[in-house]
Amino acid sequence: MNILFIGDIVGKVGRKALIDNLNTIKKKYDISFVIANGENISRGRGINRNHYDFLVKNGVDCVTLGNHYKDRIDIESYIEKTDKLIRPLNLLDDFPGEGSKVFDCDGVSIRVTNLLGSAFSNIPVKDPYLEVLNIIENDESDIHIIDFHAESTGEKKAFAYSLKGSVSAVLGTHTHVQTRDAQILNTGVLYITDVGMCGSYNSVLGTEINSVVNRIVKHDENSRFTYLDDDDRLFSAVILKFDDLTFKGVEITPLYIINKKG
Numbered sequence: 001m002n003i004l005f006i007g008d009i010v011g012k013v014g015r016k017a018l019i020d021n022l023n024t025i026k027k028k029y030d031i032s033f034v035i036a037n038g039e040n041i042s043r044g045r046g047i048n049r050n051h052y053d054f055l056v057k058n059g060v061d062c063v064t065l066g067n068h069y070k071d072r073i074d075i076e077s078y079i080e081k082t083d084k085l086i087r088p089l090n091l092l093d094d095f096p097g098e099g100s101k102v103f104d105c106d107g108v109s110i111r112v113t114n115l116l117g118s119a120f121s122n123i124p125v126k127d128p129y130l131e132v133l134n135i136i137e138n139d140e141s142d143i144h145i146i147d148f149h150a151e152s153t154g155e156k157k158a159f160a161y162s163l164k165g166s167v168s169a170v171l172g173t174h175t176h177v178q179t180r181d182a183q184i185l186n187t188g189v190l191y192i193t194d195v196g197m198c199g200s201y202n203s204v205l206g207t208e209i210n211s212v213v214n215r216i217v218k219h220d221e222n223s224r225f226t227y228l229d230d231d232d233r234l235f236s237a238v239i240l241k242f243d244d245l246t247f248k249g250v251e252i253t254p255l256y257i258i259n260k261k262g
């Protein structure tokens with residue numbers, strides 16, 4: 001069984017990158033289930049109802065989030081009416097929705113868990129390790145995939161090793177830069193430090209170049225981050241391959257596709 005995991009989709013160009021690639025990849029790699037991180041899909045911040053519906057309509061089976069989980073105010077009112085959207089599990093606030101969910105895929109049960117890391121984070125969170133142990137303890141799913149949304153490379157890898165072989169995959173998100181370290185850990189877990197993003201190729205992490213230069217490099221407090229409507233498009237994802245009988249992870253293949261503007 002092949003599962004596709006798509007990294008943070010950023011704004012309109014990210015949505016176009018998804019349309020460019022998803023159907024082709026599904027056919028080419030015989031994908032049975034699609035997970036996508038949608039924390040930046042609505043103008044770079046959060047996910048509104050329209051964009052959740054866009055993902056589902058275009059073939060995404062599970063949407064995960066990250067530190068931008070509540071940036072769109074409508075999410076609190078619609079998240080519990082959805083069946084394919086999860087938010088981080090280890091939030092301190094009493095936010096609606098779930099952080100871990102089991103999906104049925106032609107008789108195979110796939111659990112997806114969304115966690116926020118704690119190192120260098122601007123959001124205080126419950127301990128991701130202790131929170132996920134509670135889930136693992138009672139988990140009977142065939143495949144368990146974790147979207148570990150975190151800043152620190154070391155925290156992500158240490159976290160993946162800490163779970164030994166008790167989950168199927170730990171996939172890092174949040175930095176928007178795909179790392180070169182996809183591997184099967186010696187614990188059997190499929191791993192990558194960061195899947196990367198879908199969005200503007202000529203950008204800073206998906207955000208328009210000058211808006212970031214002015215704010216970050218030139219310290220212009222009045223400069224606001226903006227997002228292009230059109231650009232060359234980057235699509236970043238990984239394909240996870242599992243044995244059909246044992247559900248053991250057998251391969252992780254990164255995808256990094258650039259589609260020219262137009």
Ligand SMILES: [Fe+2]
Binds near residue numbers: 040066176
């Ligand atoms: Fe992100």
Ligand SMILES: [Fe+2]
Binds near residue numbers: 175
């Ligand atoms: Fe993030």
